[in-house]
Amino acid sequence: MKIVLFDHSFEGLLSAIFEVFHLRLKDVKLVGKNNHAASFFDEEIWVNTDQVKAARVAKGIIKYGGKSDLTWLYRCFLSELAEVPQLIFDYLRQLMVDKHSGKNDFSRDAVIQLQKINKMIGREKHRMDAFVRFEKTANGLYFARIAPDFNVLPLNAKHFKNRYADQHWCIYDVKRDYGLLYDLESIRQVHLPSVNTLLHSTPANLLAEDEVAYKKLWKNYFEHTNIQERANKKLHTQHVPKRYWKYLSEKYILDY
Amino acid sequence: MNFDRIKEKLNILADAAKYDVSCSSSGSKRTNNKKGLGDSSGMGICHTYTADGRCVSLLKILLTNHCIFDCAYCVTRKSNDIKRAAFKVQEVVDLTINFYRRNYIEGLFLSSGIFKNADYTMERLILVAKKLRLEENFNGYIHLKSIPGASDDLMYEAGLYADRLSVNIEIPTQNGLKLLAPEKNREDFLKPMKKVRNEIVKYKSEKKLIKSTPVYAPAGQSTQMIVGATNETDAQIMYTAAHLYKKYNMKRVYYSGYVPISYDSRLPAIGTEVPMLRENRLYQTDWLLRFYGFSIDELLNQNHPNLDSDIDPKLSWALRNLHLFPVDINKADKKQLARIPGVGLKSVYKILQARKYRKLGWHHLKKMGIALNRAQYFMICDSRDFLKADMSAQQIKSNILTQGKSKYKPLFNSQLNLFE
Numbered sequence: 205m206k207i208v209l210f211d212h213s214f215e216g217l218l219s220a221i222f223e224v225f226h227l228r229l230k231d232v233k234l235v236g237k238n239n240h241a242a243s244f245f246d247e248e249i250w251v252n253t254d255q256v257k258a259a260r261v262a263k264g265i266i267k268y269g270g271k272s273d274l275t276w277l278y279r280c281f282l283s284e285l286a287e288v289p290q291l292i293f294d295y296l297r298q299l300m301v302d303k304h305s306g307k308n309d310f311s312r313d314a315v316i317q318l319q320k321i322n323k324m325i326g327r328e329k330h331r332m333d334a335f336v337r338f339e340k341t342a343n344g345l346y347f348a349r350i351a352p353d354f355n356v357l358p359l360n361a362k363h364f365k366n367r368y369a370d371q372h373w374c375i376y377d378v379k380r381d382y383g384l385l386y387d388l389e390s391i392r393q394v395h396l397p398s399v400n401t402l403l404h405s406t407p408a409n410l411l412a413e414d415e416v417a418y419k420k421l422w423k424n425y426f427e428h429t430n431i432q433e434r435a436n437k438k439l440h441t442q443h444v445p446k447r448y449w450k451y452l453s454e455k456y457i458l459d460y
Numbered sequence: 461m462n463f464d465r466i467k468e469k470l471n472i473l474a475d476a477a478k479y480d481v482s483c484s485s486s487g488s489k490r491t492n493n494k495k496g497l498g499d500s501s502g503m504g505i506c507h508t509y510t511a512d513g514r515c516v517s518l519l520k521i522l523l524t525n526h527c528i529f530d531c532a533y534c535v536t537r538k539s540n541d542i543k544r545a546a547f548k549v550q551e552v553v554d555l556t557i558n559f560y561r562r563n564y565i566e567g568l569f570l571s572s573g574i575f576k577n578a579d580y581t582m583e584r585l586i587l588v589a590k591k592l593r594l595e596e597n598f599n600g601y602i603h604l605k606s607i608p609g610a611s612d613d614l615m616y617e618a619g620l621y622a623d624r625l626s627v628n629i630e631i632p633t634q635n636g637l638k639l640l641a642p643e644k645n646r647e648d649f650l651k652p653m654k655k656v657r658n659e660i661v662k663y664k665s666e667k668k669l670i671k672s673t674p675v676y677a678p679a680g681q682s683t684q685m686i687v688g689a690t691n692e693t694d695a696q697i698m699y700t701a702a703h704l705y706k707k708y709n710m711k712r713v714y715y716s717g718y719v720p721i722s723y724d725s726r727l728p729a730i731g732t733e734v735p736m737l738r739e740n741r742l743y744q745t746d747w748l749l750r751f752y753g754f755s756i757d758e759l760l761n762q763n764h765p766n767l768d769s770d771i772d773p774k775l776s777w778a779l780r781n782l783h784l785f786p787v788d789i790n791k792a793d794k795k796q797l798a799r800i801p802g803v804g805l806k807s808v809y810k811i812l813q814a815r816k817y818r819k820l821g822w823h824h825l826k827k828m829g830i831a832l833n834r835a836q837y838f839m840i841c842d843s844r845d846f847l848k849a850d851m852s853a854q855q856i857k858s859n860i861l862t863q864g865k866s867k868y869k870p871l872f873n874s875q876l877n878l879f880e
Binding site: 306308309310311312313316330333334335336337338339340346348363366367368369370371388414417418420421422424425426428429430431432433434435436437438439440442443444452454455 | 461463466467470471474475477478479491492495496497498499501502503505506507508509510511512513514515516519520555558559561562563564597717719720734736810811813814815816817818820824827828
């Protein structure tokens with residue numbers, strides 16, 4: 205078997221797929237370079253990311269499957285799951301034969317798997333729309349930390365831009381150490397070395413004057429809008445899984 | 461701002477508002493305007509969930525819990541000895557804006573006890589919404605309560621600023637209302653509802669001609685009924701709901717299991733369990749009415765005035781109508797598919813899409829995630845396994861119940877025994 209390796213970008217994957225088609229390779233497996241364990245029996249092929257080649261594959265996908273296919277595959281790619289590159293490749297091979305989208309063929313295994321992953325991505329993206337908790341810092345920036353299961357932050361950009369058009373904000377993915385920064389005009393991807401990714405919230409001395417008071421009000425409200433007689437712990441954790449509590453000010457202990 | 465005082469008020473007025481179930485923030489079309497704050501054009505978002513598992517989407521508070529009425533089922537009734545408080549208009553505005561900016565909420569749900577009279581109260585509610593929209597350029601979601609008995613002019617104005625308006629019917633039957641809230645009458649609830657419905661219709665038709673017509677209550681109207689406070693049947697509740705959907709173009713009717721809050725002998729005693737299973741069955745019925753093409757008399761009628769507690773209403777209907785089954789998954793149309801127990805609308809979509817490519821067998825359906833434990837008795841597909849032929853309704857039901865694992869199972873036995 206031939207193992208085709210690429211860096212972990214979407215363009216990298218498309219470049220790799222380009223090479224597989226171009227060289228007419230048979231019996232291949234596409235693997236992101238960090239997910240690969242070398243084996244004695246397999247031949248390894250390293251593919252460099254090439255924007256031109258990637259663009260040609262993207263164009264091909266749009267030609268046969270439409271734009272929605274490309275977005276769909278991109279979203280699945282953001283899951284960072286090890287099996288996704290191969291699934292995308294399998295899907296594309298069929299797409300090039302059929303010459304029309306098979307995205308809704310729920311009787312095909314690869315499609316069902318990709319649809320499932322896409323659903324997971326959608327859920328995570330939606331969770332981030334909900335679970336971002338901005339903290340107003342002393343310099344007026346609204347700053348939030350998140351640690352989503354998948355790399356969904358790029359999908360959230362538009363939602364937050366539409367919503368908070370009149371405030372400076374930054375959402376920082378502490379797991380992947382990058383964030384989106386909005387400056388009233390546009391959104392930039394930033395890496396901020398000054399952010400301590402180990403903390404779950406911003407230290408009190410960096411916060412705006414009334415920030416702690418609002419955090420407390422929110423937590424209070426959260427507790428008082430609960431109906432004791434209907435307590436349902438299981439349902440609660442199902443909707444707000446524990447791994448997110450760290451960054452939700454109504455769930456963590458406010459030690460101010 | 462005096463945060464300690466605000467905190468105290470917030471606690472009292474959130475406590476008083478929490479029995480209102482509605483927390484939806486979807487269905488509005490208000491987009492961000494001139495780089496202002498907020499946008500409620502997308503889907504609704506639940507920003508968190510309380511320990512009872514209910515969604516927190518809006519800042520849900522009363523403007524005040526002072527009230528001139530004495531409705532037995534309500535915590536803020538006049539005769540109840542509780543702490544009272546009232547927000548100033550500006551305080552509500554500040555809270556909403558600051559919570560919204562931190563992405564805590566989707567918007568505001570403002571209700572109120574009735575002080576002085578209906579119009580005076582309604583005016584204050586409108587004032588908050590108006591301030592948010594005009595002074596703060598706030599485009600988030602606003603849900604205002606229509607105060608029963610408020611004048612038409614005020615209801616008209618409310619719709620200009622709010623995304624949704626709601627009046628709670630609370631008690632589904634006339635007799636119940638007479639018993640628990642003798643000072644109120646049905647007409648007072650229906651009057652603002654009618655006005656808003658008419659305005660929505662009018663604005664919609666104007667919008668077709670003139671594109672710049674402003675939005676009027678774009679997320680429509682909703683209402684709520686308390687379940688289990690009086691001895692109403694499921695049929696009475698659902699026929700009322702169906703009537704409201706039809707005649708008043710309601711977006712939603714909510715069903716709220718009564719949480720005992722009073723020693724009043726007319727009501728279930730404190731400590732009585734909240735009828736959550738019943739609430740769940742009513743919502744299932746509601747969905748069948750709105751999305752699955754069922755009509756109310758198919759699900760509830762004189763022979764079946766109450767829903768089954770141990771099986772869902774669709775399954776219950778199917779068992780009464782076995783002559784309509786089995787349905788061929790590979791040929792049936794959308795409507796027929798949607799009537800198969802265990803097949804929801806998402807499954808219907810998947811089946812319709814997938815069968816364009818090939819005939820579907822059991823293994824396809826299983827992989828799609830269709831609840832075959834129920835569905836298998838009501839369908840045929842591309843397979844020779846028709847083992848389910850000629851089973852009686854009773855057999856099917858007991859098969860499903862023994863194989864299934866409902867979270868409500870502990871409740872079934874006790875409730876079943878009651879009727880047997």
